Amino acid sequence: MKLFRLWLLLGLSVAICACGNGERPDTTGLKVYKVALDQSPTNLDPAQGATVYSNHLIVNAYDTLYSYKYLARPFELKPRLAESLPTVSDDGLVYTFKLKSGVRFIDDPCFADGKGREVVAQDVIYSLQRHFDPASLSQGSWVWQGRIAGLDDWQKAGSDYAQPVSGLTALDDHTLQITLVKPYPQLVHTLTMGFAGVVPREAVEKYGREFSVRPVGSGPFRVQSFDTTRAVLVRNPNYRQEPVDLAAEGYDPAIHQAYGLERIAGRSPPFVDRVEVNFIAEDTARMTSLTKGDELHAARVPSPTYDLYLSSKNPITLKPEIAAKYHMVNWTEPGFVFQTFNMDDPDFGYNDDPERNERNHALRCAIRKGFNWNERNERYYSGVGKIFPGIITPAMPEYDTELSRDSVIHDISGAKALLADAGWTPENLPELVYGIPASVLQNQYYEQFRGFMSKIGYPAEKIVVKQYATFGDISKAWKQSRLPLINKAWLLDYPDAENTLQLFYGPNRAPGSNDGNYSNPQYDAMFERAAVMQPGPERTSLYRRMNRLVINDCATITGLSRAVIIFWDKRVIAYPDRSFVGGFYFPYVDIDDT
């Protein structure tokens, strides 16, 4: 009997081991790009993929009409599913897009014979309409809300797909026309976003809720598996042949030759057979996974670990042992971190009493003077972040290099003088509730902020922390204007300063993107004028004037654009910039298997 049990146990063990091996397919001879991301996507439906993590997979599984050039910086648009850039009517209201012909969705049981059918203009229309169908639970409708003729009305009328939308017309299978309510110069940029992924109606209807984890697109990869820890993409064998024109992609030998990128010239992406994406939220674990060889590339290097990998921060260089194994790039992120006052809070923002209103203005300016950006940069971003005044970030073409830096200068005596002149004393200063999500780092930011304020005479006991369970909870508090100060980072959706300026546009007040409820009629008027302008000196001038208004009103403590440092295994031929639309570089990744 004992012997029987032993054999049984042995048999079971062998069976378990065999099952375990079965989960890992044989990838011998295949080019596999292994990359670790810092968060996992929660949804792969383009209508709901609101994060850069979702976009890593969405823009690879689905086609969008446009994309950004692989290497050109500042970012430049290029056609993807579209044949070329659109033709735009003189009044800027009608955009006509020509779609590439012969592009097919991947083979999937949702199609009549299991064979992917051709992508047509009606698919683009359907994909945009879905954002205005409550059943889609879209998180991206804000991008086109109030912009496309008839789309909002179509939603109000019940989102009936049988009913046409006046602003969305398929002139033929490969020609799409979008009519706008008012000029929207950023329209083409919005068509690069994951939200603009083109989906087949058959798949949405067949898979229902499962569609969010079962993408059916026409992108360069097919999602083979996806869960909260890992996603596997495999090459779409029917992806269109479009040889890489390096010059058109913005190749600059001085910058890109070091990464071996010339080897992809003239070849059609995707170059790897398989992409294995591991989601590792913990910074140390993710970087260890890279350095011990489990990954070929990990998401950006977390700033607390800079000391481990960098030999110099100015200029940024890797330690020799790291540099021997990895390529590295660094740049300044297009977004920024900042704190903005809730202007609806009568203790700090607008107050009906004109005298108190003036005193509040002085208080806000004093707090801004007390905030030490250099120290924040040194302590938490290893001094490699870029401090700038205002809300137009250094990565934007409209950035004003001539703008006074007074608003980012730490000036304790100036802050004290402002408080004293406005009659503020430690006794009558209002309590400042500093909201944070539950995180060690956020607590440290709070302690640092309290330290800064102590130095200008703000009693430490009046800087009170309020902790929220999750980022979602604190975000809700911001949207409900329950906190006097909003600490956040803003990652740009597209490379246009309009995307940060709209954060202070009055009609966007909370629960919109203007969390601080900043309201300045002059600012709003300029924003409305600029919003319909094409890029140019006149618009730039308006942008800069708006920027100065926000600074003068001391509505926000800004800002710092963080450095992005990325290194990856030298066997990987890539320029892995995930700004704006996540993994749009995946198709261009190659592996040097020599």
Added chain:
Amino acid sequence: MSSASVAAENTTIAVRGRDSLWSKAFYKFRHDRMGMVAFALVMAYGVMALGTVFGWWANDWSEIRGGRFDPISADFWFGSNVNGQDIFARTVFSTRTAFEVGLVVAILSTLIGAVLGAVAGYYSGSWIDELVLWLKGVLDSIPFYLFVAAVAFAMQGSAYGMHVAMVATFWTTTGRLVRGEVIKLKQFEFVEAARAIGLPELKIVFRHIIPNTFHILLVQATIVFVAAIKSEVILSFLGLGVKNGVSWGRMLAEATYEVGAGHFNNFIWASLFMFGLVMAFNMFSDALQDALDPRKV
């Protein structure tokens, strides 16, 4: 009664006084060298915590006055953290946090455990006993840290969420021990005598039975004290602990980023101080348990 018999009775009472459980336990504890060392250490930690309450030291724990990760020096005995705050001051101030949490949780959970355990034990077999046992069963069936984290998470707005969570779970062990002891005690003659003279039942429980469980409560309180400190560290590490202060758990949580980058001061000092207090309290608790164990006494 004759004078001789009165004298004899007085002598017996005097002998009983010297030979009471408490005096014997005190005698035994005083001669337990490790126990005394542990007690002295606990007292030292207590003084350290008390000093912060009276503002004698470490009240500059939140002040930003140094550079990023300053090394150990005359200014910073334990170095400084990323914000340039003095790790020595933060470590010492954390002792106060530990004692605050430990004392509040130990006292409240012991009180609740004593009352509910005694009532359940005295009315064993009745619906009151069933109810208390059911409540204990429910609370015990939930994995401890999951429950504590859930309550602390749900009460995040409150500075006392963590305390409530711990008290809600820690009283059950005390309650179970007291219940068993009371079931035993209620068979004793002094309880029967109290019943016979018509004392109200609650008075019997609170005046006569619970005082006879003090040796259990004392030991249990020290055990809960240690458990509370450890739980606080874990909860603070998870971001669910102290809100507007500092604790060893917070320091260890900060160290998760720092250790990888070669900055060890937060990690070392928070760990050492926590180890010292937990170890001392465990030894003190063991010694107390030995001293108060009626079988050994």
